[in-house]
Amino acid sequence: MKGMARPPGAERIRRVLIVEDEPSIRRGLADVLRYRGCQVEVAADGAEGLRRGLEGHWDLIVLDIMLPEVNGFLVCERLRAAGLRMPVLMLTAKDDEDDIVRGFEVGANDYVTKPFGVRELRARLDALLQRASVQTPSTFQAGTLQVHVAHAEARAGDERYPLTEREMLILRALAEEPGRIVGRSALLRDAWGMNNVDQLETRTVDVHIAKLRKKLGRHSEMIVTVRGQGYRLCP
Numbered sequence: 673m674k675g676m677a678r679p680p681g682a683e684r685i686r687r688v689l690i691v692e693d694e695p696s697i698r699r700g701l702a703d704v705l706r707y708r709g710c711q712v713e714v715a716a717d718g719a720e721g722l723r724r725g726l727e728g729h730w731d732l733i734v735l736d737i738m739l740p741e742v743n744g745f746l747v748c749e750r751l752r753a754a755g756l757r758m759p760v761l762m763l764t765a766k767d768d769e770d771d772i773v774r775g776f777e778v779g780a781n782d783y784v785t786k787p788f789g790v791r792e793l794r795a796r797l798d799a800l801l802q803r804a805s806v807q808t809p810s811t812f813q814a815g816t817l818q819v820h821v822a823h824a825e826a827r828a829g830d831e832r833y834p835l836t837e838r839e840m841l842i843l844r845a846l847a848e849e850p851g852r853i854v855g856r857s858a859l860l861r862d863a864w865g866m867n868n869v870d871q872l873e874t875r876t877v878d879v880h881i882a883k884l885r886k887k888l889g890r891h892s893e894m895i896v897t898v899r900g901q902g903y904r905l906c907p
């Protein structure tokens with residue numbers, strides 16, 4: 673079989689990095705992921721997690737926040753600054769809203785609160801692993817802008833607007849249904865890979881849309897707020 677192309681639809685082995693300093697949680701996470709057929713590697717502190725994370729080629733990183741050496745926020749921020757786009761699942765203390773919001777701001781895709789149940793963890797892991805295998809088109813039109821994914825920017829004539837991966841995913845979700853209202857929970861699903869959302873998380877959408885509008889300057893008017901419902905893109 674050596675050298676043969678994988679048949680279409682065949683599952684590729686997913687590589688997952690777990691960064692967690694508590695041995696029992698690390699073991700539990702590794703068991704859940706290995707049971708799902710993933711190849712798992714572990715790091716016990718933030719410095720090692722960052723070093724391993726920067727090696728790239730991960731399909732998912734599970735990242736604790738409170739870590740020795742370098743905390744999880746900084747690890748995630750550095751990974752994103754290095755241009756790495758793999759999904760990151762943060763482990764946060766129970767119901768700490770500030771941690772959750774900050775996690776999203778540094779580029780995390782989702783979170784679970786400790787102590788977590790295996791069912792919840794599995795649902796979140798599956799959503800992120802699935803998202804990792806979805807391809808994004810290399811360019812697409814969003815209202816008055818052409819989004820170039822590889823360059824991480826939107827263009828209109830000579831104008832260039834640098835975008836984060838999340839901002840491109842938000843624009844893509846809106847652009848797929850021009851003129852139609854896209855709810856906050858749909859945006860969380862498409863741009864964050866999150867399926868079970870609550871009130872707190874929908875605020876995250878508003879924060880990101882506000883930043884995106886600021887970046888887009890005169891093009892920001894194409895993103896319209898529909899009170900109580902969501903957002904839509906003016907075609």
Ligand code: CA
Pocket residue numbers: 692693694736737738739
């Ligand atoms: Ca910890």
